[in-house]
Amino acid sequence: MINPQDSCSEHSSPILAKNVTEFPDISAKYKASSFNIYVKAKGGNYLIFNTMTGALAHIAGDKYTHLAGLLKNPNSFGRENEEEKLFLKSALKAGFIIDDKTNELEMLKMISFAGRFTSEHFHLTIMPTLQCNFACTYCYEKPRPGIMRPEVRQALIKWAEMKVKTSNLFSVAWFGGEPLLAHGCIRELSSNFIGLCARKMLSIGPELPQMDIL
Numbered sequence: 001m002i003n004p005q006d007s008c009s010e011h012s013s014p015i016l017a018k019n020v021t022e023f024p025d026i027s028a029k030y031k032a033s034s035f036n037i038y039v040k041a042k043g044g045n046y047l048i049f050n051t052m053t054g055a056l057a058h059i060a061g062d063k064y065t066h067l068a069g070l071l072k073n074p075n076s077f078g079r080e081n082e083e084e085k086l087f088l089k090s091a092l093k094a095g096f097i098i099d100d101k102t103n104e105l106e107m108l109k110m111i112s113f114a115g116r117f118t119s120e121h122f123h124l125t126i127m128p129t130l131q132c133n134f135a136c137t138y139c140y141e142k143p144r145p146g147i148m149r150p151e152v153r154q155a156l157i158k159w160a161e162m163k164v165k166t167s168n169l170f171s172v173a174w175f176g177g178e179p180l181l182a183h184g185c186i187r188e189l190s191s192n193f194i195g196l197c198a199r200k201m202l203s204i205g206p207e208l209p210q211m212d213i214l
Contacts, residue, residue, distance in 0.1 A: 029100035030074040055094035122167040127175050128182035147182045157192045169203045
């Protein structure tokens, strides 16, 4: 097994325990996160992923039954067992286990609403085309010919100029269809957005789907 302190990768999230230096006292009550996913990996090892926090743990196969059992029932761990305490401390930081009173659904709603109504982060999801050269079985979009018209691009640039006046971060996600089939459109808009952020001294974060295949 990977060292318990390294087995859980930690990501910042409102639901994570802050500044955990020792595992909480014996009276504390915890539960497993509803967002834990358990996956068998190659070589007989296992991965545990939390879709709320983005944390990922790698567990050796011979330790999985015991440690996964601790995650599913964190109040059953041996309080004098140092290895279990270290593992569960990391799991608490990473969000695999949470306070028994935490309502993750309400927390998720809060995060969603905070991101939706904040003016500090301006995020755009742009579909430059609905064309696609692939046929993913899970896709709900129907491919259609055509690329975003020049007048729509100009209107989008003007709208972005207005929106970034109160923002500290401007991020763009390219979606489709297969967005790279409209690479000329992406280049044009990206060039304008980068220039806009340079003038306003903003950070910019571009995003592309992870399965871009031409």
